[in-house]
Amino acid sequence: MIRFILIQNRAGKTRLAKWYMHFDDDEKQKLIEEVHALVTVRDAKHTNFVEFRSFKIIYRRYAGLYFCICVDIGDNNLAYLEAIHNFVEVLNEYFHNVCELDLVFNFYKVYSVVDEMFLAGEIRETSQNRVLKQLLMLSALE
């Protein structure tokens, strides 16, 4: 299962933090810093997977943003790696060429996108079409 999802920029600023298990606020901050230190030192020759505490981080870098998913050690690496990409493509569609600022100014909407695609630490919906249709419908509502 997914333990948390983080979107961070290179400088370590968090653009999204979604937690699927309970952590104290201090612990969350520590996790954020550790993950940042872990993924930013890796380059293209490295895998997109890195063991982390008793879990593993599956991550992918898009321009200046790192999308990180923390999952259980036994989980399917490639499935989550593509889940990240699927999520990014939805964001890209939804925000018309998404950039970091979109995530800043529309943080409350990003949470909606996440909840459509992931829930309770599991993949909820994988069809970009259906997610986008739903999101557009919601946006049209007052």
Next chain:
Amino acid sequence: MPTVRGDGMRGLAVFISDIRNCKSKEAEIKRINKELANIRSKFKGDKTLDGYQKKKYVCKLLFIFLLGHDIDFGHMEAVNLLSSNKYSEKQVGYLFISVLISADSELMRLIIQSIKTDLSSRNPIFVNLALQCIANIGSKEMAEAFQQDIPRLLVSGDAIDLVKQSAALCLLRLLRAAPEVAPSGEWTSRIIHLLNDQNMGVVTASISFLDALVKRNPSEYKACVSLAVSRLHRIVQSPYNDLQDYTYYFVPAPWLSVKLLRLLENYPPSEDPSVRSKLNECLDQILNKAQEPPKSKKVQHSNAKNAVLFEAISLIIHMDVEPALLIRACNQLGQFLQHRETNMRYLALESMCLLATSEISHDAVKKHQETVINALKTERDVSVRQRAIDLLYAMCDKSNAEEIVQEMLTYLESADYSIREEMVLKIAILAEKYASDYSWYVDVILNLIRIAGDYVSEEVWYRVIQIVINRDDVQGYAAKTVFEALQAPACHENMVKVGGYILGEFGNLIAGDQRSSSQVQFELLYSKYPLCSVGTRCLLLSSFMKFINLFPEIKNIIQDILRNDTNLRSADAELQQRAVEYLQLSKIASADILATVLEEMPAFPERESGILAKLKKQKELPDSSDTPKEQKHLPQAIVNSESVSTPERNGGGGIGMSQGGSMDLLGLNSPVADGLPSSMGGYSQHQSQPQSASSSLFDVFDSPTPQSHGPPAHQNGGSGGVQLVSEANAKKFLFRTSGIIFENEVIQIGVKSQFSPPQAVGQVELYYGNKSTAPLSNFNVQIRNSEAESLLTQLSEIGPVVQISAQVKQVVSTKCMAPFSAQPHARISFTLGNFPTNIDLLIPVYINKFLEGAAMNGETFFARWKKLSLPTQEAQEQFFAKHPIDAAATREKLTQFGFAVLPNVDPNPENFVAAGIVYTASLQIGCLLRLEPRRDDAKYRLTLRTSNELVSKSLATLLKDEF
């Protein structure tokens, strides 16, 4: 400013821009405080805030919170938003609550009420928002409030797909929060049939819930196997464009396929042949697709395809019954080992590690040995190299062990520091497990020390010593090899330890050669001595001591070394003590005694390797998860499940720490466990008889007297109560020096004591033997002594664990300062399993232990007897005979007690008179005794006269009822 779609909140965007424009942290805080004041006044003062404004302010508060600031108001306004009729307002309200409100908030009741309202709303969007909120918070309280309502939403015919998806995952979250409230009975089959749902999104979501239920109760949900196989079959067989929305880069429903395959991994291979062949068809097809030319060059295509492939391979390994599939999987992974993407090589190594554990595919995996070794040399990512090591470890067997171990040794020289220790352990295990020739094994371990001495843990070098001691065919070779290794100008200290130990035991085997004569060996070891740590020096002193026995011709040189001020007067107590005691031993003991004391170590008991235990421990990672972690096969699992236990050789784990005397010379950290005389408590260096260096060989309990047992055991109740050892049981030690003082199913406590009355000192050795089937942990002993000023006691240190079947020795050193009447108690506490146990043990140190017989003639006796005529000097007891009145037995008892029985002194030949002296540090107390048996009424009259009231009384009390 970026394009904000739909209803942007202008005020929010402005605020965020302001924050972003702040040049400093201070400016940001100032801006935030201004905003907080503004919002607070709006919330307080203006009652006419409309929904939009509330939403905007709540959203700002949320933003401030996400920046890392505390928010202490606005919660109520957020809860109010939940009852809004507008989606966007409700959404912000729910978001604020999921992010910011803790499960124990007092607002939770209100929130639950709002959620209830939304759940029963006819607007599916509101229902969905409520479900998502429950899934995000997932508290126990919510589980109780909603677990009944939500299953209906999941299976109802009217519910729309969107709601079903959320309901399924919401239930999963609640199941994790409150596992006791799982749906059952009528729901089972309806939940299973969600696998047939037309909507693949519903299947994707609900299969995660199903998977959790299956893990809890596989048999109840067994029917899901055939449905899952059918569903998988339909997906795998469908042309890539058939599934439309669910095709991802030409791969049909990759995530759903992965979830279906994982669901099947919860079960053994199906017994239904049609299900099984259908599944095999799917797996075959997935393997076939891997060989087809890619439909897209994009990495997304190959990733999605391979996600399914790896999961299929994982299932094939899990089933472990289809040789054809296993071999195909192996070949496929073999191709991936050379893949241009690092991800693929990494995953192939990881997967292959599991394949290597299957008997069917083990040999097929071995074909890739070259490639894997190559990966070790060329991969840039350390985690990939780590996987290569795991795989080499997993594929190793007798046929390739030498080569693999050699490659790993080579790599070790340049390996990353982070993985060196683990590598050392793995190499040591492989070398031992697959050694057909133990000289090879010895070479490997010495190489390990040479290459990565700092990473060679105690377990590893203990183990090589154990094996050398247990196998006499390798001892000569080992001695020769360590001798050569020690020639190097710079030797790792671990090498000195191993070398010192082995030469101390087996140096004689190579002493025939002039180039490694006794003197050469000694000088070689001694050349390392000054640079070593104290622990190693202690070990070397023991080795030198052993040399005295092996090579009498260099005894003088060694005595000189012991006499050297740096040893004999070392600032380190342990070192000094060893030097003093060894020197003394070498002077006093005859060659025969030395030969016994310093004889070769006995073979170690066969046990699981301590190295393996260490490797397992390294792999145990703390897991803070709130849900049971899914255990899938991991490379690590191989490490855990394997054992190097081969029946003939399996030395003890944790040697030297807990096996009493059997590891004497290695017991550097627990000096008392050292069998050589030590720990005399600091006040006296007196020794009467040196014990055997291998004291465990000579069983203290092997006394001819019948063993008596402690009170019946009732300790396993875990009450933590104290068990008392009966006084009566302890009193037998009035007349003897060794025996069992306490015993139950868990522990046996033996006593062996030695007193030296003229010096007023003595020591009691307590032997704790673990009889149970688990280690006794948190083992702790404390002394309670009500007369601590009269009787000094000092307890030696012992380790916190008594291993299974091990015996740990603890020494209580005592010194009698003044007469005493009460005995010290040892409070022994330990934990077995989770049960704490306490034992209150009387330590049998009685005043008579400091009593020594004094012979005198009748005249002297009666002269002294008359002098001691004050009432306070005499103590008298009358008691019934406990045993048949037997003069010989009585005389024997009095003698054992410490008196000198004076024959022909008393005019009545039936009576006994005896004399002795009680020694304390400050004074000597003359003691006279008269014991008058009266055969007619089977009674005794006992009279004690001493110059000290307490001594008279104590001795009389102790002897009362003993005849």
